[in-house]
Amino acid sequence: MENLVFNEGYNEERNWIITEKIFDNRYLGKCEALFTQGNGYLGVRNSLDEKYVGERRNTFVTGTFNKASEEEVTELPNFPDVTNIEITINGKRLNLNYGQVKDYNRSINLKNGEVIRSFIWSSENGLETKFIFKRFVSLENEHLIASSVDIESNKDIDLVITTGIDGAVTNSGAQHFINIERRIHENYFMQYLTETSQSRVLGVIHSTYLCNYGDIDILPIMGRRTLLNKISASVKQGSKFHFEKISDIRSNRDKEFIDYNNDNIRDILKEKGLTSIKEAYKKGYDVLLNESSEKWNEFWKNSDIEIESEVEFDQLATRFALYHLNIMVKHDDNRVGIGAKALSGEGYKGHSFWDTEIFILPYFILSNPNTARTLLEYRYKCLYGARKKAKEYGYEGAMYPWECAWIDDGEVTPLSGGADVITGEELPILTGILEHHITADIAYAVWQYYQATNDLDFMKKYGYEVIIDTAKFWASRVEFNSEKDRYEITNVIGPDEYKEHVDNNAYTNYMAVNNMRLALNIIEKLAADDKDTYKKLDNKLNLDNVKSNINKCVEKVYLPLPNKDEIIPQNDTYLSLKELDLNKYKNSTEVLTIYNDFNMEKLNEYMVSKQSDLVMLLFVLEDLFDINTKKKNFVFYEDKTLHDSSLSKATHMILANDYGFYDLADNLFDGALTIDLGKNMNSSNEGIHSASIGGIWQSVVMGYGGLRLAHGELRISPRLPKKWNKLSYSTIWQGNEIKVMVTKNKLEVTNKGTEKIKINIFDEFVEIESNLTITREFKG
Numbered sequence: 001m002e003n004l005v006f007n008e009g010y011n012e013e014r015n016w017i018i019t020e021k022i023f024d025n026r027y028l029g030k031c032e033a034l035f036t037q038g039n040g041y042l043g044v045r046n047s048l049d050e051k052y053v054g055e056r057r058n059t060f061v062t063g064t065f066n067k068a069s070e071e072e073v074t075e076l077p078n079f080p081d082v083t084n085i086e087i088t089i090n091g092k093r094l095n096l097n098y099g100q101v102k103d104y105n106r107s108i109n110l111k112n113g114e115v116i117r118s119f120i121w122s123s124e125n126g127l128e129t130k131f132i133f134k135r136f137v138s139l140e141n142e143h144l145i146a147s148s149v150d151i152e153s154n155k156d157i158d159l160v161i162t163t164g165i166d167g168a169v170t171n172s173g174a175q176h177f178i179n180i181e182r183r184i185h186e187n188y189f190m191q192y193l194t195e196t197s198q199s200r201v202l203g204v205i206h207s208t209y210l211c212n213y214g215d216i217d218i219l220p221i222m223g224r225r226t227l228l229n230k231i232s233a234s235v236k237q238g239s240k241f242h243f244e245k246i247s248d249i250r251s252n253r254d255k256e257f258i259d260y261n262n263d264n265i266r267d268i269l270k271e272k273g274l275t276s277i278k279e280a281y282k283k284g285y286d287v288l289l290n291e292s293s294e295k296w297n298e299f300w301k302n303s304d305i306e307i308e309s310e311v312e313f314d315q316l317a318t319r320f321a322l323y324h325l326n327i328m329v330k331h332d333d334n335r336v337g338i339g340a341k342a343l344s345g346e347g348y349k350g351h352s353f354w355d356t357e358i359f360i361l362p363y364f365i366l367s368n369p370n371t372a373r374t375l376l377e378y379r380y381k382c383l384y385g386a387r388k389k390a391k392e393y394g395y396e397g398a399m400y401p402w403e404c405a406w407i408d409d410g411e412v413t414p415l416s417g418g419a420d421v422i423t424g425e426e427l428p429i430l431t432g433i434l435e436h437h438i439t440a441d442i443a444y445a446v447w448q449y450y451q452a453t454n455d456l457d458f459m460k461k462y463g464y465e466v467i468i469d470t471a472k473f474w475a476s477r478v479e480f481n482s483e484k485d486r487y488e489i490t491n492v493i494g495p496d497e498y499k500e501h502v503d504n505n506a507y508t509n510y511m512a513v514n515n516m517r518l519a520l521n522i523i524e525k526l527a528a529d530d531k532d533t534y535k536k537l538d539n540k541l542n543l544d545n546v547k548s549n550i551n552k553c554v555e556k557v558y559l560p561l562p563n564k565d566e567i568i569p570q571n572d573t574y575l576s577l578k579e580l581d582l583n584k585y586k587n588s589t590e591v592l593t594i595y596n597d598f599n600m601e602k603l604n605e606y607m608v609s610k611q612s613d614l615v616m617l618l619f620v621l622e623d624l625f626d627i628n629t630k631k632k633n634f635v636f637y638e639d640k641t642l643h644d645s646s647l648s649k650a651t652h653m654i655l656a657n658d659y660g661f662y663d664l665a666d667n668l669f670d671g672a673l674t675i676d677l678g679k680n681m682n683s684s685n686e687g688i689h690s691a692s693i694g695g696i697w698q699s700v701v702m703g704y705g706g707l708r709l710a711h712g713e714l715r716i717s718p719r720l721p722k723k724w725n726k727l728s729y730s731t732i733w734q735g736n737e738i739k740v741m742v743t744k745n746k747l748e749v750t751n752k753g754t755e756k757i758k759i760n761i762f763d764e765f766v767e768i769e770s771n772l773t774i775t776r777e778f779k780g
């Protein structure tokens with residue numbers, strides 16, 4: 001039997017349910033991450049209620065970054081845990097590794113984010129106890145998390161439940177919290193305050209429980225860093241013991257306290273938490289769940305994508321992606337970004353990478369532009385760290401950190417990690433020092449956002465400044481090679497991280513020039529049309545100086561062109577590297593297995609790529625080369641790409657579909673969908689792959705759905721795979737909602753907005769009045 005199945009949803013719930021069918025202690029991480037619950041403020045990994053060796057129990061509150069010690073970088077700390085509920089039956093602790101387990105089933109319902117786990121456990125001869133555990137994190141009240149437990153036995157049992165607030169948590173050993181204050185109010189309301197050691201963020205946790213069973217004994221326990229209640233009851237054969245636990249988690253970093261300078265903040269937080277938990281206590285699990293489900297219904301009403309496919313998994317996997325896209329971001333707080341593992345695991349420490357701008361933001365730009373704006377405002381706020389980094393490296397302008405955390409943390413990429421298989425030393429991590437393209441990626445994303453929204457207010461307040469200051473960086477970053485009479489960008493890492501210290505990485509050079517050209521156009525346009533904004537920016541950035549610095553170099557930056565074989569070199573040396581038989585690695589079910597045979601120094605000698613680099617360039621700047629050159633380069637580089645990064649397959653899929661390599665596109669699509677949902681039961685231990693989740697949306701909507709935002713136009717040129725009969729999605733273009741319905745040979749586009757729109761459909765410009773639909777037949 002498969003551990004994970006996808007077809008247990010029936011009728012209304014068809015293609016909404018993911019089920020774990022087997023309890024297997026070796027694979028706890030998989031569903032903990034996949035079934036993560038949250039709302040963008042809170043992220044709670046779905047660890048089981050009872051503890052197991054090997055579990056990773058995580059509760060994160062967005063933005064609460066802390067640096068545990070000097071040798072560590074700042075990271076999102078694990079908040080005190082409220083999910084653990086320990087149960088003993090006749091003195092035996094519930095542990096599914098012992099006794100007999102029947103009818104195990106644990107499912108997430110993507111429709112409302114609730115996880116239900118049920119099973120029958122037999123801990124001693126003739127005794128069978130049925131358990132049903134439920135849990136959700138509220139979408140209605142971002143502070144709330146609730147659990148419920150039903151227990152019923154075929155004999156009388158002595159039941160003990162121990163649960164509360166567990167502050168004895170670390171991030172893999174790194175201790176983040178100090179200064180604990182605890183109390184129980186009115187027997188039922190547990191209160192726990194604590195503070196991060198360096199960033200001084202207060203965490204305030206309240207928990208309460210409801211129990212419907214007659215006679216129960218309650219004993220409060222204050223252990224080291226814990227605050228628990230032990231609840232004992234004698235439960236009669238056949239009667240149901242019902243228990244609920246509700247918790248409220250908040251912090252002084254919450255948005256509501258942004259401009260709050262009050263010494264009493266501790267008291268205010270205590271009061272707010274206590275009031276909230278008392279109200280929640282009155283409502284109970286079911287009412288709270290209904291309130292949250294209503295919010296989820298609203299989300300799905302606006303955001304669902306419908307796929308009619310012979311393979312129903314495609315529909316479910318798409319909803320899985322939409323579910324996570326909705327809970328990975330705090331939609332209304334511009335001080336926080338999206339972590340590479342979102343709020344679903346300790347991997348990458350909650351830090352934001354280019355993953356957001358290039359892989360996730362397209363979804364928000366084209367489906368939820370308000371959230372896209374919030375995310376870009378976060379980058380605006382991170383300009384502080386970007387300017388600091390530029391200065392440190394001797395450059396001008398804004399050089400974005402490869403990894404960003406809290407808005408004024410600056411560069412937070414760790415300096416080492418993993419083992420060198422040859423030397424046995426710790427591997428240096430050079431991305432924070434050498435991976436510079438993120439600066440151009442952010443400027444690119446700002447421009448994409450503007451094209452899709454016409455949000456001039458954003459551009460005037462934030463966007464122009466980001467594009468101009470990043471361009472200023474590039475103008476100072478390029479180096480003049482007098483022999484070749486050109487500017488170059490040497491010693492970088494491009495998107496392909498299997499190549500370090502390279503010169504003239506095509507992706508980096510083209511994107512840097514794109515960044516500088518955008519800035520030049522903006523400066524010229526502002527000088528002509530918007531003197532006020534020009535003046536404001538000029539005071540900050542000295543626009544004449546920026547302009548002349550860019551003009552000095554921009555036309556002379558070396559942009560690698562196709563060689564005699566029509567191949568564009570990924571960098572100066574790539575095409576002269578040794579070839580390697582990659583079959584072994586390509587056929588492996590795991591990623592990064594090449595590291596078992598090579599260290600970075602050796603890897604640099606071979607023509608092998610971790611992820612899209614040149615192919616990525618063909619995707620983001622699609623007009624650089626003619627179609628034959630693009631196809632040829634796609635084939636050349638696809639052959640050398642191991643897709644060892646979860647970011648890679650979706651992009652290759654989209655281009656394979658564009659270029660007519662349909663079987664390959666279909667294969668890559670299946671690969672992109674199964675990065676987290678696939679059979680590798682350890683793939684998501686560190687958390688889900690946020691960029692690949694964005695990539696799922698990209699491959700469905702931008703790939704088969706044919707939606708593209710390029711040179712200021714919205715284009716729709718779909719092509720469905722053989723197994724699909726129909727795809728429906730919606731998008732927002734310049735404030736107007738557009739519904740798209742595609743079958744194998746028909747496309748229907750409906751303008752649901754209030755204004756006339758002009759879009760490109762199958763390479764023909766079409767105007768669609770508000771509330772009208774146009775139809776196009778095509779050869780599928």
Ligand code: BGC
Nearest residue numbers: 340353354355497645647691
């Ligand atoms: C990839 C990067 C990515 C990072 C975070 C790395 O493995 O190579 O492109 O930004 O993971 O997801």
